[in-house]
Amino acid sequence: MPIMSINASTSDMRDVSGSRQDKARQAGNALYGSIHNQAVEPRMENESYTYVYGPERISTHRYSPCSTVSSVRRTFCLIALFDLCFCFILWVIYTQLTGSETVWEAFEQQVANYQFQTSLFDTVMVAALRFILIELGYALFRLNHWWLIAISTSLTCIFLITKVFLFEFSHDGKAENPLSYILLLTSFILTWIETWFLDFKVLPTEKKILLRGTHGEANERSGLLGRAEEGGNRVVHDDDKDRYYSPAGSDDEGEDRYRSLPPSRSHSRKASQSSVNSLLGSQDHEYLKIANETMDMLFELVREGGWITERESQGDMVQSAYIKKLKRKIFKLECTLDISPHELWKDTIDNVNDSPSWNPTLLESKTLLVVDEKTDISYNIAAEAAGGLVSARDFINLRHWGERDQTFFIAVNKATFPDMPPQKKYVRGESGPCGLVFNRVTGQPNRCKLQWFLNTNLKGWIPQAVIDQGLTGVLMDYCKYLRQHIQEIKGRSFS
Template sequence: MSAPEHEIRAAAESLLGSSSSYQQRPSPSSNLGYSVNSRPDFLLPADLVTGSRQSGRMSVVRRFFCLFVTFDFLFTGLMWLVCIMLVGGNMVDTLSQEIVRYNIHTSLFDVVLAAASRFTVLLLFYGLVYINHWCIIALSTAGTCLFLIAKVYLYNWSEASQPVFHVLLILVSFVIAWGEAWFLDFRVLPQEQQAQRFLQGVLFQPIDERTDIMYMVAAGGAGGLVQSRDFVNLRHWSLRGDCYVAAAVSVTHPDAPSGDKHIRGENGASCWVIRPAAGGGGGQSEVQWLLNTNLHGWIPQSVVDTGLVAAMLDYTAHLCKHVARMAGETS
């Protein structure tokens, strides 16, 4: 080990040795937090990206839900217009019969109004208010289903000029309403909750203002050939002189036992040292990174070492881009 690496490792062991002992702390709840130890566009799963809010904006998966709701309203209106056009005759009289002289037994305009109501309510609560609960979509879907079932019984099918299209209009409205409920409850809300926990890195228990314990998950790679790894790290950071030092080491924790879903990796004393670059021009910094990790598993160590070097370079490049973007936003 070279002299700089020896100094960095000594600093890491010194930092970790001076931190509080986590075993003496009370065990917290099992609400695990997640993080990632490599570049986001490689290890971060796609559902975490689509579920996260960038700069406070709407998440991708919720934006798709809002587009789906808009599609529901527009498509229902289009199908209703097709049914109107197939009636033939004077268009003004037909619209007047459907809207002005509305009758639940002969008009399908109420199906469009139901879609408009869903559109208004769902965009209000899930687009503008940004609630994270299924109650509104449950009420919307239940109300739509009850109305459509009643519509089937009350509608005068014998007088329908194109009963096939009328049936399709009601069935499509029924299916889309359930599709909206399924997509919100099984895709939007779970992905957003998972992304929030993953990206915020919620901790097991803060030990003090500069020490914590974190559960980290790195996604698998190579098309599934490399299984994902998880780590439980004791972290400590400090400012020593003009150097910022952050150190970490693997520990065991009762709330994060090793399981079959991930291979438990192990980090030895690892450290970041960040100091002003020589010359101090342009606000540049010198970064030294000691990565001491054992991924375990069947992968040869030579392959692991090569991959870790590439991951460190990629991580550093993305970190520089992130810092530059943050500097641009604050300027």
């Protein structure tokens, strides 16, 4: 066993420590798979580390061609097989009831002497074509898009509609065969069931599983590799955690995949006002201008009348109103909570990055930039809503908070952040002027009347009725989760 001299230099100790880290990393790679660019040199600047970040991405796709097929996708492929088998059985029964002298004569009439107006064998061929396309696209090549099922459904519908108009349901003086109607309708219904199942079950479910794996799901590999990282290559100081964003699921294993934050972003929320002002650039002043305008608009919404109740449950109420100034329908949540307004206001400000841990309607919440001690830029990913009809959206929001008219508030509005461009796997939504207002309850200092004004543009082709249902449900769910979180806050206070 080698012996280290007590007079060993600091560089020698770092070499030994680095060697141990390299061995730990190699062990992790051997057990849990390779990682790109294993030998990573830390970015150093004047002997201090720079925290780096990059656009959010997924380094390992759970549904890549080399991975196993998800259970919901296997079910979808089995439905396609059922479609083919069921149509074939119905066609066999139909053929035997056509009135031919023998079964083989009936089959010969349907297949060998095929005519579009008198034979239904083509419905079986169309079902076989659908089966082949689905199995090749969604089982073999693991497609994660709806374009293939859209093509098969469109072609099938065109064929069936044409068939209904031209097919002779009774010919040669023979009575009508009722199975001809059933076979055509069955083919049409099964086609649309496959389309619905892929679009509303397979793709949303796989995306949800993938997001869970990307946003903080613990596993043995991450634990071992995380321990291998300790004390070495990526050091994040406590002051930096408040002002820089590192996407969930990002891989620290490639220097070319990241960029350093601009040096002008070196102030923290605890910095003095004078030092902050000296560091503010033109973009920061634009952020502050938007913050003040948003704050004024928020209090205009507080004074707005004509709210219509959308949903009410146990004192919690969701209302809506069309605001002419914003040219949009706005939602408002009102609920009374067993916590002081100041305490809830401070928790909402300081612990925004921890909100997904208690609020399942959020998948991700990260602070991108601290503009000053009362303003920041955050990145949020909202979970899908309305039973998967509204897919996950991501937002970049400007938050500005303070106290006005003896009321605590957090004003929210959309913002641009060049270092966080739109992500391919999310629809980038937009927040209009909105926010939260924390009102005191007269004579009850430990109670808070919360008002959340929600002004959002989800983008995409979504019917307004679906949006209303989804947003109303999100607001009511938030109230339920917030009450559970308040109990946790109280538990920490007493402990």
